[in-house]
Amino acid sequence: MRTIEWKSGVVVTIDQTKLPSEEEYIKIRTCSEMADAIKTMKIRGAPLLGVAAAYGLALTAYHSKARTKQDLLKEIESCAELLRKTRPTAVNLFWAMERVLKKAKESSGGVSDVVRAVVQEAQRMADEDVETNRKIGENGAKLIQDGDVILTHCNAGCLATVDYGTALAVVRVAVEHGKRIKVFATETRPLLQGARLTAFELKRDSIPVTLITDNMVGYVMSKRLASKVVVGADRVVKDAVINKIGTFMVAVLAHEHGIPFYVAAPKSTFDLTRLSKDVVIEERSPEEVIFCGGQRIVPEGVNVLNPAFDITPLKYVSGIICETGVLSPADVRMLAT
């Protein structure tokens, strides 16, 4: 099934905090349940966050008891307000809600027409996400040779999207085309999305995957064990790619070793009106670093820094694989406004 599904007024999704030990599907019925699932990272991954936020608005519309269009729009807007406060860095969340809100406002009929418009738009976005990822996979697979070993960071797979993934769509399509591909997955501290999610979904699909800790990337590259890097993105801005903490480290090491570093991301992740310095980099709770596997690994009273993302300047990026093709850094700069 898809990572997220709309089932007549209920959103069903897999709780990503429980993987890989438990495959638990949860039912989300309200906007505040959706906000909570996003904040606690039961739902994560930039493209998935966009669709989840759209579904959050759809839940509010679907269950609303508002009698006037104006009241309904107010409810949807206040749901959007709640969701905007969940996580600041991935642009897809903001982009998706703008799109749904526009549809709601433009709807010319009554309350039930607005509800229908909102729910349909959210569902359309889920469908589009799958198509977009498939195209990203096709465009990216052209860059991959038979025998390539691809290093990826964090999880930009089907669990980060409605289905198929972004960086891992590139891997999947290359494998479908008969190329023999192996993957290195970095574990991605503190929340271990690489170990828990990327290793999980590649293993399930029988794609050979080797897990390493984040600090082994230099070793792997110096030994020429990886031939290409493909990662996802939370936001592509005028001057940089913003993605999971550690992406910058991978990019610098790839650059130093002459290994191509690709970013796979849908256009919905692009925010080319902004510079990286103007984007809020989310800082998450120190507890995420302090506890690992439920056990305290740091003495009491030690300061902890926990930025969730970092900034990779475009000079380290070989290309950005999106649904319309592969953009060079120069292309991105040209598209920027």
Place this chain on the structure above:
Amino acid sequence: MRTIEWKSGVVVTIDQTKLPSEEEYIKIRTCSEMADAIKTMKIRGAPLLGVAAAYGLALTAYHSKARTKQDLLKEIESCAELLRKTRPTAVNLFWAMERVLKKAKESSGGVSDVVRAVVQEAQRMADEDVETNRKIGENGAKLIQDGDVILTHCNAGCLATVDYGTALAVVRVAVEHGKRIKVFATETRPLLQGARLTAFELKRDSIPVTLITDNMVGYVMSKRLASKVVVGADRVVKDAVINKIGTFMVAVLAHEHGIPFYVAAPKSTFDLTRLSKDVVIEERSPEEVIFCGGQRIVPEGVNVLNPAFDITPLKYVSGIICETGVLSPADVRMLAT
């Protein structure tokens, strides 16, 4: 107390695998108990491994029932053989045993003279380690300015030595000299020596320390939050510094940001007859990566790579702080034979 102490035929040391949650001192009475403590990393850190191996030979000599010098020397040699097989990368372990074996062989008296020579030599090496580290601290502190923020990787502190540390001796002496110093400690997956040991000993000494995951080094440097790097070494060879996995990543990122990268290591860590390609990089059990805080973080059946060290070519090194001064890469190349 010191990290390791000889108490009439018993070696007392802190079990580093239990820190920071428990401060448990263990008693080691035989060579094979010492080999086990080293293999399981109850004892770790290049300089400490040297002294521990010397004490291993001292335990064998002290408790030996051999009646002839020849039999005693055989027993000591077979203990050395066992200890040589524990961990291959840190050179101190081999260096220390060579020194003790030489003393044993050179001893002109009978069995009891050999025993005394071996025990005294091991104790002398422990004392020398403390003096050496103090000198490393003094030499390194000259490179540190008031207000510096020093990033360190893994643990090169008093827990990696008999006392005082190597990289952390530099921090300690700078602080003693009245300089205001802060430290960033990387957690150092998989075994978390930074989180468990470096944070522990700096907190105990009231030196401000902030913990980060290994993949945050790029973020910290790009934000100019760290002004210098000081790390330890397991082996300094003709062309490189071999140290805990992730050191190379830190060095490349420091180089990219123009941040000085210093290695603090005693001469006993130098092995200037060898190139890095000729050194065995220990690969440890995948279980160390698979389990964190006692919990499985990776799906069953996923491959794991677990090299314990990596190689930092000298071009990334600003200087090697040792007991006789600060050596440039050019100095190291000149000393190499």
